[in-house]
Amino acid sequence: MSDQLSLDRLNAEEPATAERDLLACCASRRWADELLARRPYHDLAQLRSVSAQVLAALDWTDVEQALAAHPRIGEKADGHSKEAGWSRDEQAGATPGEDLVAGNIVYEERFGHVFLICATGLSGEDMLTALRTRLGNDPAAERDVVREELRKIVDLRLGKAFA
Numbered sequence: 001m002s003d004q005l006s007l008d009r010l011n012a013e014e015p016a017t018a019e020r021d022l023l024a025c026c027a028s029r030r031w032a033d034e035l036l037a038r039r040p041y042h043d044l045a046q047l048r049s050v051s052a053q054v055l056a057a058l059d060w061t062d063v064e065q066a067l068a069a070h071p072r073i074g075e076k077a078d079g080h081s082k083e084a085g086w087s088r089d090e091q092a093g094a095t096p097g098e099d100l101v102a103g104n105i106v107y108e109e110r111f112g113h114v115f116l117i118c119a120t121g122l123s124g125e126d127m128l129t130a131l132r133t134r135l136g137n138d139p140a141a142e143r144d145v146v147r148e149e150l151r152k153i154v155d156l157r158l159g160k161a162f163a
Helices: 002-012 015-023 029-037 044-057 060-067 081-092 098-111 126-134 139-161
Strands: none
Touching: 002 015, 002 044, 015 029, 029 044, 029 060, 044 081, 044 139, 060 139, 098 126
16 A cells, blocks of 8 residues: 555645656656646556656657766766665666776767666676667667666656655
């Protein structure tokens, strides 16, 4: 029942407080505003479903806003915020090495944003392999991959925040 209590809180919170809780899951203000506008949520599955729909409809500038809140793979997020703690946990398998640092730079030069991957449960080698593979994507294909990785990360964080 703890997820219901968390959802009850989200449903009843003042918009500014609820927005802060949602922005810890995804830093896109448009995403958070859309989720706020669609309250109340009856269960976590409904919240996750609406989130996925909203993420799929975001303009690329809104996705870039979300990406800007993510550290590079292998670089641990600073601070004591909920989001920073989640990021450190999610990247637990990433060990910074020369190949990963160099790969991040090449990726950012090619696509203009941080390499995003749902790192939970992946080793550093898994992440490096995915990075190298995705460097072969054209920009449109990579944007599709990024949206899916963002959806997976947001889905996990919604579960942490509201379950």
